[in-house]
Amino acid sequence: MSEAVVPHQAEPSTSRERRLPGRWFARAIESDVFYSFRRSRLTMVAAAITALFFLLAILAPLLAVQNPFDPAQLQLMNSRIAPLWTADGQSPFLLGTDEQGRDVFSAILYGLRISLAVGVLGVLFSGALGIVLGLIAGYVGGAVDGLIMRIADVQLTFPAILIALLINGVVKSVFGNRLDAVSTLTVLVFAIGLSFWVQYARTVRGSVMVEKNKDYVAAAQLIGLPAPVIMLRHVLPNAMGPILVIATINLALAIITEATLSFLGSGMPDTMPSLGTLIRIGNNYLFAGEWWIVAFPGFALAGLILSINLLGDWLRDALNPKLR
Amino acid sequence: MLAFTLRRAIQAVGVMIAVGIISFSMFRFAGDPVNQIVSLDTPAAERAAVRKSLGLDDPVPIQFARYFGNAVQFKFGVSYQFRQPVANLLMERMPATLELATCATILAMVFGILMGVYSALRRDTLLAKVFQAVSLIGISLPTFLIGILLIYLFAVTLGWLPSFGRGDVVRIGWWTTGLLTVSGLKALIMPSITLGLFQMTLIMRLVRAEMLEVLRTDYIRFARARGLTTRAIHFGHALKNTLVPVITVAGLQFGSVIAFAIITETVFQWPAMGLLFVQAVQNVDIPIMAAYLLMVSLIFVTINLVVDILYTIVDPRLRSTISRPA
Numbered sequence: 001m002s003e004a005v006v007p008h009q010a011e012p013s014t015s016r017e018r019r020l021p022g023r024w025f026a027r028a029i030e031s032d033v034f035y036s037f038r039r040s041r042l043t044m045v046a047a048a049i050t051a052l053f054f055l056l057a058i059l060a061p062l063l064a065v066q067n068p069f070d071p072a073q074l075q076l077m078n079s080r081i082a083p084l085w086t087a088d089g090q091s092p093f094l095l096g097t098d099e100q101g102r103d104v105f106s107a108i109l110y111g112l113r114i115s116l117a118v119g120v121l122g123v124l125f126s127g128a129l130g131i132v133l134g135l136i137a138g139y140v141g142g143a144v145d146g147l148i149m150r151i152a153d154v155q156l157t158f159p160a161i162l163i164a165l166l167i168n169g170v171v172k173s174v175f176g177n178r179l180d181a182v183s184t185l186t187v188l189v190f191a192i193g194l195s196f197w198v199q200y201a202r203t204v205r206g207s208v209m210v211e212k213n214k215d216y217v218a219a220a221q222l223i224g225l226p227a228p229v230i231m232l233r234h235v236l237p238n239a240m241g242p243i244l245v246i247a248t249i250n251l252a253l254a255i256i257t258e259a260t261l262s263f264l265g266s267g268m269p270d271t272m273p274s275l276g277t278l279i280r281i282g283n284n285y286l287f288a289g290e291w292w293i294v295a296f297p298g299f300a301l302a303g304l305i306l307s308i309n310l311l312g313d314w315l316r317d318a319l320n321p322k323l324r
Numbered sequence: 325m326l327a328f329t330l331r332r333a334i335q336a337v338g339v340m341i342a343v344g345i346i347s348f349s350m351f352r353f354a355g356d357p358v359n360q361i362v363s364l365d366t367p368a369a370e371r372a373a374v375r376k377s378l379g380l381d382d383p384v385p386i387q388f389a390r391y392f393g394n395a396v397q398f399k400f401g402v403s404y405q406f407r408q409p410v411a412n413l414l415m416e417r418m419p420a421t422l423e424l425a426t427c428a429t430i431l432a433m434v435f436g437i438l439m440g441v442y443s444a445l446r447r448d449t450l451l452a453k454v455f456q457a458v459s460l461i462g463i464s465l466p467t468f469l470i471g472i473l474l475i476y477l478f479a480v481t482l483g484w485l486p487s488f489g490r491g492d493v494v495r496i497g498w499w500t501t502g503l504l505t506v507s508g509l510k511a512l513i514m515p516s517i518t519l520g521l522f523q524m525t526l527i528m529r530l531v532r533a534e535m536l537e538v539l540r541t542d543y544i545r546f547a548r549a550r551g552l553t554t555r556a557i558h559f560g561h562a563l564k565n566t567l568v569p570v571i572t573v574a575g576l577q578f579g580s581v582i583a584f585a586i587i588t589e590t591v592f593q594w595p596a597m598g599l600l601f602v603q604a605v606q607n608v609d610i611p612i613m614a615a616y617l618l619m620v621s622l623i624f625v626t627i628n629l630v631v632d633i634l635y636t637i638v639d640p641r642l643r644s645t646i647s648r649p650a
Contacts (some may be wrong), residue, residue, distance in 0.1 A: 154339050157624050159583040169605035169613050256466045263468045266605050298469050306464040
């Protein structure tokens, strides 16, 4: 990631070796961005927590005491056990169990996987869509630009959550309620991707409009490079900074959107729960005093989003030349 | 000015027609409406008769024109789940949504502006830093988590406030209000906070940033040089000039407040339009989904139009840029 950040920076003045391949790591360490990273303790904590969440999600099968997606491993005997440190706690269930005897800790680990997968894939999809449309709009201009930007304007009027809900609802009505968990996940990624592309497109279009009149683009055109190559290899890297900021903040938004859709009951099903689904399930037991079923997935979600947001805030300031 | 208003109005109508087409395609093509009406063992001849009676045999443009004509008269068809006209269902629930959204917006404006002004003027105090932290949490916590947290605290643990519903409502004409009864007001507190928190943090951050910007300008320096009191400078000059963007954002955000009300209404089982929409999505009740989309779009587009026009009235500098051909 850091390699992509660097071209946007003021070039380090001396280093001749910066053109050497394989030196990107040294370049990253020397960069202004990394310097500002080391200066901010809060950012380092946020980065560590975010990394921890990703690690927990990746290592979920090793850390979990059961596979919460496998009904055969759940036993009703073990339902509604309180967390380990309370009087009613029982041994393998660190954070207690839910109504179906699902270990809350394992469910959070596997739920994190779903939430992060939908978030990351959603950001990649919306980013790809927005970047391509923004490049085309900025580079081609004219009627194409007008059309793409009008669509963007209209979509920007509506909050992303509403668009995602509608897309979900329409897909559901076309396929009925027959969708299995994996296709639901795909639908979620598409719904989130289609709801968040506008910001990328606008930013990329703006950068392209500035960049395309510069000499290096004229030079690239002169030696006969095809337009897609110029756009992707020459113009896009110069627009990468703002895109990274948007992507980071949108990762948090995408995770919130997925959790919200799942909470509203039009996201991941109970058999393959994400963090939002776990919170929806747990919410039903709040009045019965079984607070742990909803509290721990809630903490996990809040901590994840907060640390990603802190990273995004820092990245925005670190890449903003005005604030330096 | 007139040309600008006219152009924006035409644009707004264009958006509504586009949304109308989307809404119509959902209504017509997402699932077969006939299947929703007849039972599984209805013979084909009867199905054809139903199809004909619904006008589904006509060419698509004619169907669209009919749909649009009906929609303009607020005829959105009959809900599959409730077997009632969708317009009635929506109208019944609209007061609840509007009361909630208005309360949340007022709450967000009052506290957002107060906290924003304070944290701009006393930037280094502990309280200002607490406000900053609260605003970050307000942006990071998903709405439904805030709602659940409040319910756990004030309904389950302390038992002070009701956790769901609107309380007792009073009917005034077709409008039902919860603002006139004690239980209605009590039921309104937590949903309004939940819904307003995000807007509040947004307004607070905006006011703070704008205030800091304005306090650096020359006319504030000049006001200080004239020996005006700090109070007059801060509130008479600085705050007044920050309010234009704040009102714009708050106005534009009113639309998303109505959309975010979907979540709040689900958490608190608030019997309003958003809850109806969520249930419609779950039960694939297309007429309600299509009608909700149209209604909310109409509200959004109207607000955007009004804010745009008001903006040019409030800030004369914008007029010269607008009157130039784009």
